[in-house]
Amino acid sequence: MKTQIIVRGLIGALVGALLLFVMLTFQVRQNERVVLTRFGRPVRVLVEPGLYGKWLWPIETVNRFDARLDFYDARISEALTRDRRNVIIPVYVAWRIEDPLKFLQSLGNVENARSKLDGLVTSARNTVLGGYDFGQLVSTNRDEVKIPEIEHAITELVAQQGKQSFGIAVEQVGIKRLTLPEANTEFVFERMRAERAQFAAQYRAEGQQRADEVRAKTDADKTVILADARKYAEETRGKAEAEAARIYRTAHEKDPSLYKFLRELDALKQITATNTTVVLDTATPPFDLLRPAPKDE
Amino acid sequence: MIDGQPEHNLGFGPAAVLQAMKSSVKLLRWGLLLLALIYLASGVAVVGPNETAFVLRFGKLQPGLHGSGLLLALPQPVDEVVKVPTRSVQEIQLDAWESSAQAPGFGATLNPVWDGYTLTADANIIRARFSARYQVSDCVAYALTVKNQPALLEAVLYQAATDVIARMKVDDVFAAGLEALRAQAMRGAQARLDQLGLGVQLLAFEVREIIPARQVVPAFQDVVSARVESQTLIEQANSYSASELPGAKAAAYRRKQEADAYAQDLLAKATGEAEAFEAIDQQYRIAPQLMRTRLYADAMGTILQHLQSTTILQPSAGSLKLLLQPSYSLPLLPAPQMIRERD
Numbered sequence: 001m002k003t004q005i006i007v008r009g010l011i012g013a014l015v016g017a018l019l020l021f022v023m024l025t026f027q028v029r030q031n032e033r034v035v036l037t038r039f040g041r042p043v044r045v046l047v048e049p050g051l052y053g054k055w056l057w058p059i060e061t062v063n064r065f066d067a068r069l070d071f072y073d074a075r076i077s078e079a080l081t082r083d084r085r086n087v088i089i090p091v092y093v094a095w096r097i098e099d100p101l102k103f104l105q106s107l108g109n110v111e112n113a114r115s116k117l118d119g120l121v122t123s124a125r126n127t128v129l130g131g132y133d134f135g136q137l138v139s140t141n142r143d144e145v146k147i148p149e150i151e152h153a154i155t156e157l158v159a160q161q162g163k164q165s166f167g168i169a170v171e172q173v174g175i176k177r178l179t180l181p182e183a184n185t186e187f188v189f190e191r192m193r194a195e196r197a198q199f200a201a202q203y204r205a206e207g208q209q210r211a212d213e214v215r216a217k218t219d220a221d222k223t224v225i226l227a228d229a230r231k232y233a234e235e236t237r238g239k240a241e242a243e244a245a246r247i248y249r250t251a252h253e254k255d256p257s258l259y260k261f262l263r264e265l266d267a268l269k270q271i272t273a274t275n276t277t278v279v280l281d282t283a284t285p286p287f288d289l290l291r292p293a294p295k296d297e
Numbered sequence: 298m299i300d301g302q303p304e305h306n307l308g309f310g311p312a313a314v315l316q317a318m319k320s321s322v323k324l325l326r327w328g329l330l331l332l333a334l335i336y337l338a339s340g341v342a343v344v345g346p347n348e349t350a351f352v353l354r355f356g357k358l359q360p361g362l363h364g365s366g367l368l369l370a371l372p373q374p375v376d377e378v379v380k381v382p383t384r385s386v387q388e389i390q391l392d393a394w395e396s397s398a399q400a401p402g403f404g405a406t407l408n409p410v411w412d413g414y415t416l417t418a419d420a421n422i423i424r425a426r427f428s429a430r431y432q433v434s435d436c437v438a439y440a441l442t443v444k445n446q447p448a449l450l451e452a453v454l455y456q457a458a459t460d461v462i463a464r465m466k467v468d469d470v471f472a473a474g475l476e477a478l479r480a481q482a483m484r485g486a487q488a489r490l491d492q493l494g495l496g497v498q499l500l501a502f503e504v505r506e507i508i509p510a511r512q513v514v515p516a517f518q519d520v521v522s523a524r525v526e527s528q529t530l531i532e533q534a535n536s537y538s539a540s541e542l543p544g545a546k547a548a549a550y551r552r553k554q555e556a557d558a559y560a561q562d563l564l565a566k567a568t569g570e571a572e573a574f575e576a577i578d579q580q581y582r583i584a585p586q587l588m589r590t591r592l593y594a595d596a597m598g599t600i601l602q603h604l605q606s607t608t609i610l611q612p613s614a615g616s617l618k619l620l621l622q623p624s625y626s627l628p629l630l631p632a633p634q635m636i637r638e639r640d
């Protein structure tokens with residue numbers, strides 16, 4: 001009977017202690033910042049994670065803030081560059097709560113913080129862009145593009161104001177896209193089409209030119225090859241004829257009179273073809289044999 | 298009951314009620330014990346094969362990471378087990394610049410709010426779809442640094458792509474520069490993620506599609522076909538060249554060969570004739586008159602065989618009148634004089 005009372009008492013005490021523990025303590029998670037308020041008045045700011053004690057509910061309240069980076073897309077709006085070009089540059093902001101007390105006092109919750117940030121970022125972006133030309137947003141010269149510089153300038157500007165006024169640390173601002181007001185896109189398309197048409201014409205002209213070149217070169221090569229061959233042939237013939245002439249001359253020089261005689265006989269053979277009628281006198285050998293023999297021979 | 302007969306309606310009487318209460322208290326005791334046990338065991342967690350876990354005790358990070366397996370932690374509210382899928386490769390699709398985004402149909406313009414696009418270095422409007430693969434490299438940082446990790450990751454990737462494309466000409470983006478775009482965007486995004494301490498390692502950044510805005514697609518296609526046409530023209534010219542030149546070369550070769558053959562022929566003939574002449578000459582020197590007579594006689598024999606008619610006249614026969622038909626021609630025959638000369 002006695003042990004039963006002791007067990008019961010122990011259980012009761014345990015439950016009571018547990019209840020008190022739950023009511024009188026709170027945890028600060030690794031990623032959280034807490035502001036403890038007593039009747040609405042901040043009394044403690046807790047940055048280190050761990051277990052902490054507090055008074056019962058209506059007396060002290062725990063205001064928890066997630067101190068992790070929050071990501072936020074700023075509202076889209078037009079901005080003007082230094083050279084008066086309208087651009088629309090959507091940006092994102094990565095921010096976190098750094099000073100929970102200031103944050104609690106000035107903003108209270110994340111929704112308020114976002115709308116405040118929106119104003120800050122928009123005005124910072126417009127201010128910074130006013131100092132840069134359109135050619136520093138997009139440029140074929142890689143080094144002229146100042147996007148990281150612009151982002152950095154916006155971050156600096158927003159971070160300064162955010163920290164001073166709201167206890168917010170702005171860690172990064174990034175340009176998500178580069179766009180133009182809707183009305184401008186039509187002109188851009190016109191320009192793009194004109195550019196493409198120019199390229200197309202250029203390609204066609206280049207192709208035609210190149211093809212013509214190849215054909216012309218082919219024809220020229222052909223002519224050269226044939227002319228070369230002709231030249232070679234003429235030279236070869238000429239040389240051969242000269243050589244032949246030399247050979248003939250060398251031979252005939254040894255006895256010009258025999259040569260003349262032989263040539264004449266040849267000529268005679270060639271001239272007197274068939275169907276030729278010849279009138280000869282009997283003094284011509286061998287017809288002289290037809291004449292009566294001379295008396296003294 | 299209303300009539301004031303509670304005992305009867307209970308059916309068992311007070312003793313039975315007491316008995317029932319006693320036994321249910323006993324049951325309750327066991328139930329409580331069981332609940333207490335379940336509570337004590339609630340801290341035990343199973344860490345999956347692709348996960349890494351860490352423990353927050355009273356919200357404070359405890360040293361040491363836990364791989365897959367059973368993790369013995371204390372029950373809530375003492376310990377909190379946070380599990381992060383560190384080993385699985387996660388993929389993120391970036392379709393906000395998609396060509397077929399929300400806008401129904403397409404007009405002459407693009408609305409910057411719902412038509413995703415960006416500008417190239419030469420201020421051309423292009424649209425694209427990307428995808429990226431990543432892995433959690435630092436699970437504590439991943440879980441405790443950023444609230445909405447995929448959204449931030451997406452924003453950072455778009456930023457990197459925008460930054461790279463703003464420095465590339467539109468023709469490079471569609472062709473040779475794609476690889477550079479991929480590599481540079483990935484490098485840029487990784488640098489930004491590291492700066493934020495997100496604890497994420499990018500494994501790949503892919504350009505799934507990159508095209509000009511629909512409004513100007515026909516113009517871009519025309520450039521492609523112009524390129525093809527130009528290539529075709531050049532190839533036709535090349536094939537003309539390939540077919541014409543060998544023919545010309547063959548003709549040239551033939552011509553040269555003919556010339557060579559002619560030259561050889563000529564020289565052979567000349568040499569032969571010269572040799573023949575020399576041979577005759579040798580004989581001629583020995584007996585010139587004899588040789589001459591023989592040659593002459595041979596020649597005359599040949600000649601006279603071919604003649605149609607021969608008329609032989611006495612030199613003293615007086616004047617000769619020739620009546621010729623037009624088809625006959627009088628051969629020029631200086632022979633008598635010639636032969637007489639030789640005599």
